[in-house]
Amino acid sequence: MRDRSGSQIESLAFVTGIRETTGVSEAIDQGMGIRNTETNGRKLAQIPDSLGCTIAIGVTDSSRVDVVVNTTLTTEQACEIADELAAVVEPKLPKG
Secondary structure, three states, X not given: OEOOOOOEOOOEEEEEEEEOOOOHHHOOOXXXXXXXXXXXXXXXXXXXXXXXXXXXXXXXXXXXXXXXXXXXXXXXXXXXXXXXXXXXXXXXXXXX
């Protein structure tokens, strides 16, 4: 498998997780900082780590959906993939 730039991807896994009682503001820094943004009126947090990247998408102040990407690519590449997946997931979520 190759990414959009043509680099070989040795391993890539992604999952979405529903957190019914944990909002975006409660995201935990995994040692590489948290980048908080907003899109379509929703709070987002990009949470990179040594294995990949998580995008936390706010549904309400106390709930969120996480898009998690783990890969052998760089953290930056993992976050790019997670951003693309989150852009597909976000419009399908209910407005809180």
